Amino acid sequence: xxxxxxxxxxxxxxxxxxxxxxxxxxxxxxxxxxxxxxxxxxxxxxxxxxxxxxxxxxxxxxxxxxxxxxxxxxxxxxxxxxxxxxxxxxxxxxxxxxxxxxxxxxxxxxxxxxxxxxxxxxxxxxxxxxxxxxxxxxxxxxxxxxxxxxxxxxxxxxxxxxxxxxxxxxxxxxxxxxxxxxxxxxxxxxxxxxxxxxxxxxxxxxxxxxxxxxxxxxxxxxxxxxxxxxxxxxxxxxxxxxxxxxxxxxxxxxxxxxxxxxxxxxxxxxxxxxxxxxxxxxxxxxxxxxxxxxxxxxxxxxxxxxxxxxxxxxxxxxxxxxxxxxxxxxxxxxxxxxxxxxxxxxxxxxxxxxxxxxxxxxxxxxxxxxxxxxxxxxxxxxxxxxxxxxxxxxxxxxxxxxxxxxxxxxxxxxxxxxxxxxxxxxxxxxxxxxxxxxxxxxxxxxxxxxxxxxxxxxxxxxxxxxxxxxxxxxxxxxxx
Amino acid sequence: xxxxxxxxxxxxxxxxxxxxxxxxxxxxxxxxxxxxxxxxxxxxxxxxxxxxxxxxxxxxxxxxxxxxxxxxxxxxxxxxxxxxxxxxxxxxxxxxxxxxxxxxxxxxxxxxxxxxxxxxxxxxxxxxxxxxxxxxxxxxxxxxxxxxxxxxxxxxxxxxxxxxxxxxxxxxxxxxxxxxxxxxxxxxxxxxxxxxxxxxxxxxxxxxxxxxxxxxxxxxxxxxxxxxxxxxxxxxxxxx
Numbered sequence: 207x208x209x210x211x212x213x214x215x216x217x218x219x220x221x222x223x224x225x226x227x228x229x230x231x232x233x234x235x236x237x238x239x240x241x242x243x244x245x246x247x248x249x250x251x252x253x254x255x256x257x258x259x260x261x262x263x264x265x266x267x268x269x270x271x272x273x274x275x276x277x278x279x280x281x282x283x284x285x286x287x288x289x290x291x292x293x294x295x296x297x298x299x300x301x302x303x304x305x306x307x308x309x310x311x312x313x314x315x316x317x318x319x320x321x322x323x324x325x326x327x328x329x330x331x332x333x334x335x336x337x338x339x340x341x342x343x344x345x346x347x348x349x350x351x352x353x354x355x356x357x358x359x360x361x362x363x364x365x366x367x368x369x370x371x372x373x374x375x376x377x378x379x380x381x382x383x384x385x386x387x388x389x390x391x392x393x394x395x396x397x398x399x400x401x402x403x404x405x406x407x408x409x410x411x412x413x414x415x416x417x418x419x420x421x422x423x424x425x426x427x428x429x430x431x432x433x434x435x436x437x438x439x440x441x442x443x444x445x446x447x448x449x450x451x452x453x454x455x456x457x458x459x460x461x462x463x464x465x466x467x468x469x470x471x472x473x474x475x476x477x478x479x480x481x482x483x484x485x486x487x488x489x490x491x492x493x494x495x496x497x498x499x500x501x502x503x504x505x506x507x508x509x510x511x512x513x514x515x516x517x518x519x520x521x522x523x524x525x526x527x528x529x530x531x532x533x534x535x536x537x538x539x540x541x542x543x544x545x546x547x548x549x550x551x552x553x554x555x556x557x558x559x560x561x562x563x564x565x566x567x568x569x570x571x572x573x574x575x576x577x578x579x580x581x582x583x584x585x586x587x588x589x590x591x592x593x594x595x596x597x598x599x600x601x602x603x604x605x606x607x608x609x610x611x612x613x614x615x616x617x618x619x620x621x622x623x624x625x626x627x628x629x630x631x632x633x634x635x636x637x638x639x640x641x642x643x644x645x646x647x648x649x650x651x652x653x654x655x656x657x658x659x660x661x662x663x664x665x666x667x668x669x670x671x672x673x674x675x676x677x678x679x680x681x682x683x684x685x686x
Numbered sequence: 687x688x689x690x691x692x693x694x695x696x697x698x699x700x701x702x703x704x705x706x707x708x709x710x711x712x713x714x715x716x717x718x719x720x721x722x723x724x725x726x727x728x729x730x731x732x733x734x735x736x737x738x739x740x741x742x743x744x745x746x747x748x749x750x751x752x753x754x755x756x757x758x759x760x761x762x763x764x765x766x767x768x769x770x771x772x773x774x775x776x777x778x779x780x781x782x783x784x785x786x787x788x789x790x791x792x793x794x795x796x797x798x799x800x801x802x803x804x805x806x807x808x809x810x811x812x813x814x815x816x817x818x819x820x821x822x823x824x825x826x827x828x829x830x831x832x833x834x835x836x837x838x839x840x841x842x843x844x845x846x847x848x849x850x851x852x853x854x855x856x857x858x859x860x861x862x863x864x865x866x867x868x869x870x871x872x873x874x875x876x877x878x879x880x881x882x883x884x885x886x887x888x889x890x891x892x893x894x895x896x897x898x899x900x901x902x903x904x905x906x907x908x909x910x911x912x913x914x915x916x917x918x919x920x921x922x923x924x925x926x
Contacts, residue, residue, distance in 0.1 A: 528768060529768070530767035530768055530769050530770075531767055531869075531870060533764065571879075573870070574870075616882065616883060617883070618882050618883075662847060662880040662911075662915065663847075663849055663877045663878055663879055663880030664875055664877065664878045664879075665868070665878050665879045665880075666866070666879055666880040666881075668880075668882070668883075676915075678915070
């Protein structure tokens with residue numbers, strides 16, 4: 207490759223790196239429903255019908271179909287069917303408040319499937335336009351403890367309410383009376399985790415593009431019916447709420463929370479950003495890692511391209527090339543004259559050591575971090591490599607080189623002299639619920655197993671099955 | 687109180703406190719050299735018997751044939767880069783160095799010295815090479831130790847890993863195949879370096895290692911881990 211092209215690709219990668227807060231493709235949506243997976247594809251529905259489809263969870267485009275129009279749907283798979291719930295509003299905000307919540311089922315979310323057919327929508331709640339509630343913005347929870355199906359709904363006009371639905375029919379449980387669980391928020395969602403029920407709501411100003419102050423807050427309760435208190439003990443019926451996610455980077459106005467549990471320790475949250483300043487200030491789908499800190503959900507950070515120490519959570523050592531340690535020409539740091547003039551000492555640079563490295567493949571190990579060239583990894587999205595739910599595949603190279611980390615047959619690791627884009631050189635990076643990271647190759651040659659970067663010893667990396675309960679499976683990226 | 691008396695009392699008090707701390711029961715004092723008027727390895731090793739020995743509760747291998755240290759002067763361990771070690775460990779110090787399964791008491795010639803192999807059981811999970819050398823009145827610093835043992839497996843075990851910690855650098859082989867290298871100025875940490883996935887054959891498997899040290903207290907520990915990272919304990923160890 208000519209160096210100009212190389213530079214152009216590098217620059218493109220860097221530009222991409224700065225814009226990975228939202229998804230790629232045409233991820234334009236407002237009030238997205240919880241992301242559903244159906245037959246290997248991902249779906250989310252938005253206001254006014256329709257929605258987005260993604261083959262890999264990273265590139266999103268229009269194509270999902272939801273009849274009924276209205277606003278702010280939610281979705282849930284129950285058994286082998288998908289339940290969709292949405293609001294038919296009287297206008298919201300300064301408009302009318304005589305809303306309706308409707309539910310309907312479908313066996314599949316794929317519009318091309320012969321099984322794709324929505325049942326007739328049924329009304330499960332409504333507001334008369336005068337009462338302290340506007341029946342829009344529903345959110346579903348299937349209680350894992352007893353299988354009861356709950357739905358919160360409402361907006362700034364009065365209370366957020368909770369009603370019970372029949373998980374077999376999607377209809378309102380006969381005789382169920384809605385109760386008030388929060389005030390002064392909208393776009394609520396209910397979640398359950400470790401004995402707590404969580405009510406997530408959106409505060410701030412909606413629908414004002416780059417000036418929208420939308421943000422997502424949370425309260426929690428030991429009972430699904432509340433009271434939902436924030437970290438300060440304030441009831442959400444009194445406006446309480448702890449921040450889950452607000453504006454950041456070049457996106458603002460996150461709203462309409464949705465949670466996706468991929469496996470133990472790997473969770474994502476979806477939302478929309480009212481404006482992505484890198485995409486015409488349009489409302490876009492956002493997918494971020496979901497972290498749990500001291501029992502509270504908080505949005506993690508999408509991985510940012512850059513140069514890092516890759517630190518093993520096991521002992522705190524750093525991933526490095528197996529090359530000779532090259533000593534720096536510095537004498538002992540103590541027992542020296544205080545009259546010496548103080549001046550900086552240059553760090554060891556790649557050019558100081560790279561001629562001591564073999565030209566071919568070099569193995570990797572884990573060692574004491576000394577901010578040396580063989581320990582610095584530049585991680586950038588790999589062009590054209592696609593992605594996974596919430597992120598692109600990355601290439602991981604020694605800083606200043608094209609020497610790329612790769613999975614080998616027999617599930618071990620090596621670095622190859624040049625990145626080729628082969629699947630074993632592409633890496634998936636997921637921030638885990640505790641804030642550490644999982645690193646996985648897109649493919650392991652000769653294996654169909656889903657493996658992750660693992661510490662098999664303090665000083666030895668390998669590939670193995672991810673285990674959220676073991677620090678062997680966890681890594682940190684440190685920018686020094 | 688005059689200054690001198692005060693200083694004396696503080697010093698005497700401190701001495702008493704330090705003395706008491708040192709005399710605390712619980713952890714046996716780890717300095718048998720103070721008790722030995724004649725040097726011995728008895729506090730750390732017993733002679734290996736003919737009966738097969740199981741690993742300890744954590745899977746550590748305690749039975750080893752240890753060769754008395756070969757002199758390899760190094761004032762600092764910072765020289766132990768990978769390429770230095772490969773050269774140092776590839777050097778032939780004695781005949782059949784990479785294949786020998788020695789007998790207890792067998793001697794080998796290294797330069798103008800005759801060094802003896804000792805079949806021993808370590809009393810600890812780790813093998814304290816420094817104490818081995820010290821107890822036998824051998825050099826303790828600037829040395830290189832060879833160790834061999836036999837692991838007997840009831841059946842073939844695939845996808846196992848050899849896990850080693852050593853002070854200082856070391857290199858290890860399983861049935862003649864390189865398992866791992868621990869380079870640099872190492873401290874002994876259990877499961878520090880771990881081999882790639884290997885196979886323990888049914889029956890005899892020969893483990894061979896070499897540990898190098900400049901000014902450090904040489905020792906090592908070795909165990910095998912299964913594919914879940916759990917120690918392998920259904921093996922026996924023999925010195926022949």
